[in-house]
Amino acid sequence: MAEHTLDAIDRRILAALQENAHATMEEISTRVGLSPSPCARRVRQMEASGVIKGYVAVVDQQKVGLPxxxxxxxxxxxxxxxxxxxxxxxxxxxxxxxxxxxxxxxxxxxxxxxxxxxxxxxxxxxxxxxxxxxxxxxxxxxxxxxxxxxxxxxxx
Incomplete structure (x- = not known):
């Protein structure tokens, strides 16, 4: 996979995704000041290059009986x-x-x-x-x- 150099917009996108990976592309693009299509393209590039490794639900270990x-x-x-x-x-x-x-x-x-x-x-x-x-x-x-x-x- 090609090396992906992060610019300021990529970093803002990653910050938004880390805060809420369930956010819509419209919400993320509004937050980072980019239209949805280029924002989605950047997310796909970061996924393809391995910068974004995946998406998970953060589970409370206490509430699932593993304290x-x-x-x-x-x-x-x-x-x-x-x-x-x-x-x-x-x-x-x-x-x-x-x-x-x-x-x-x-x-x-x-x-x-x-x-x-x-x-x-x-x-x-x-x-x-x-x-x-x-x-x-x-x-x-x-x-x-x-x-x-x-x-x-x-x-x-």
Missing amino acids: ISVFASIRLERQREDELDRFSRAILRWPEIVECYLMTGQRDYLLRIVVKDLPAYEAFLKRTLTRLEGVASIESSFALSQVKHAQALPIE
């Missing part, structure tokens, strides 16, 4: 490329892991795991992470409350 967020720091026995790749592929199978980052420092990965309660986390830990070959240690931290959770990137 527990656990941050698990994972250290592997070895940090060879094949071992890192194997771990990365393995964690893609589990929907409870909603975020995963390869890290610098003392730990190799940081995971955010969402579950309904502590027994659910214990069961998940026992049947998944502790069974992965090459995992040297797992350190879990439980979030007490969420101070900020932003979906929108600060692109303007």
